Amino acid sequence: MAYELYYWDGIQGRGEFIRLALEEAGADYLDVARSSVGAQKMMAYLQGKQGYLDMPFAPPFLKDGDLVVSHLANILQYLGPKMNLVPDDERTRVFAHGVQLTISDFIAEVHDTHHPISTADYYEDQKPEAKARTTSFLKHRVPKFIGYFDRLIDCNPVKSGHVIGGSLSYVDLSLFQLAEGLTYAFPRAMVGFDRNYPHVATLRDQVRQRPRIASYLKSDRRLAFNESGIFRHYPELDQDPA
Amino acid sequence: MAYELYYWDGIQGRGEFIRLALEEAGADYLDVARSSVGAQKMMAYLQGKQGYLDMPFAPPFLKDGDLVVSHLANILQYLGPKMNLVPDDERTRVFAHGVQLTISDFIAEVHDTHHPISTADYYEDQKPEAKARTTSFLKHRVPKFIGYFDRLIDCNPVKSGHVIGGSLSYVDLSLFQLAEGLTYAFPRAMVGFDRNYPHVATLRDQVRQRPRIASYLKSDRRLAFNESGIFRHYPELDQDPA
Structure with missing residues (x-):
């Protein structure tokens, strides 16, 4: 079923x-x-x-x-x-879930860049606060979170280029989406993304080229990023790299 | 060990x-x-x-x-x-974890009431924004989240007064802490808490009286709520019930 x-x-x-x-x-x-x-x-x-x-x-x-x-x-x-998207042993699974929960926390922070005061109000009603929150987000939170994910890939003893063990996991797929979303929302601020987070950038490129993902991204099942979602491109919130 | x-x-x-x-x-x-x-x-x-x-x-x-x-x-x-704080079957455990993740999301929103712009700055540097965020939080988010938890207890077919099944779970303990924290942070706004969320209030009272919890709350292992934590009492953020 x-x-x-x-x-x-x-x-x-x-x-x-x-x-x-x-x-x-x-x-x-x-x-x-x-x-x-x-x-x-x-x-x-x-x-x-x-x-x-x-x-x-x-x-x-x-x-x-x-x-x-x-x-x-x-x-x-x-x-x-x-779906064979996480290794078998408990220790690795518990770790993978912890990393995914860290990704969930980061997603909530991305959302708050355009809604720092109230989800019940429009972005247009909280623009100065959104600008202030975004400035702090780009300066402090992106380096803290994405830097952490980059370090995990770097520290992975298997040196597989993946976050978890030797092969692709759901965590890798989520990191692909974070990288794509950040670059969509903040193209100016993310100019140095590949240099600052080389392991995440390489992983993103590899995920994008996987046959099923590549085919999905071209299909009409993949919705485009837009300004009703979590990653929103408001040029006035974007800025030069911190 | x-x-x-x-x-x-x-x-x-x-x-x-x-x-x-x-x-x-x-x-x-x-x-x-x-x-x-x-x-x-x-x-x-x-x-x-x-x-x-x-x-x-x-x-x-x-x-x-x-x-x-x-x-x-x-x-x-x-x-x-x-620790026997969740039932055995997968369906209930998956449900309990979903509820606990909803609690985690709410905790992050509580924190943002005093830090809506930047966790890198002091509360004192974001007071007007904190006031605006708190107003929206008390009006929209507390009823949405705590109302949901109250409804879960009410809908529990076992009518045990617990969120999950027939006995105490870790979710109940977390709801106790949320209820205590909200009342500490916003005593004025929470005046109607017991009337608005009767099932959560009853559960809170029952948890508080459990022998081991009562003994813990009196011990020096229990730290007091304070203004470095998640639930902070800043009188200027509190208000009459929405």
Whole structure:
């Protein structure tokens, strides 16, 4: 039976990190909420109409048979072993999940660059604060997070160019999406990305060229980055490298 | 062998959610970084001196023998089954972890009420923005998150008063800490907490009275809430109920 992915239509958002894993694995899945009937079905879950264990706080969530898994990192932790996107041993899996949770934290910070005051208000209502938050984000947070991920690849004793062990994991796919998103949102500030984070940059290029990912990126299943998503390109928030 | 918990000294912070689980279980644990030698030991991990799989991005992290587990929700997911703080079946565990990740997201939003622009700057340098963010947080985010948790308890088919199944889980302990923290930080705004979120309030009171928790709260292992932690009481950010 196909996996059912539930996520807001029209944006890559957090759903994209799961799509990349499903696509790389060649998994059979349905992107449910990309039709109006599917969107209603998603709302029924959020409203608790499917029952107590099937009432996620927010998309994305994944349905696999009777099981509903909510939260990006939880979903990838669940799918990883089934799709051969994480090694077998507990120590490595626990580590991979910790790294993925760090990625989740970073995604929330990316979102807050354009919504530092309130998600209930428009970006246009919080532009000066967004500029201030973005300045700090580019100066402090990008180097701290992406520098950490770069160091993990560098320190990997297998020297595979991957974050986890000797082969591709869901963490690598998520790092690809972070690198692409940052460059979309802040093309000026990210001019030195490849020089500053050479291991992440190399990994990004390798992921982009994987046959299934390359084919996905060209398909209409891949939505374009846009200004309703997490990574938004507002030229006034971009700046020269810190 | 005792568990080793690593977290910043002097604050409850994210470490407190783990302490509560360890204390409730009567587990043998060491709060390592509450000595200067221990703090240095923690820094060695963060600097990667203990090796690649033992390089967390940030505290809290837990050491159990050779295994290093990083991130609040990852640690509770790991400890839960060992300490009988989550049911056995996969469906319930996956659900519990999803709820705990929702709690993690909320904790980050609590922190941003006093640091909406930059964690690299002092609260005093971002007070007007903190006021604006807090207003939106109290109006929109507290009802959305705490209302969701309240609804979960209400919808639990077992009607146990717990979030997960028929008995206490690590999720309940975390909700206790959220409820206590919100009331510490925003005593005026939380005046109606018990009326608005009756199930969470009842659960909070029951957790507070559990023998091991009651004894922990009176001990010097429990640090007081303070203005270096996540829940900070700044009277100027508090307000009448929304």
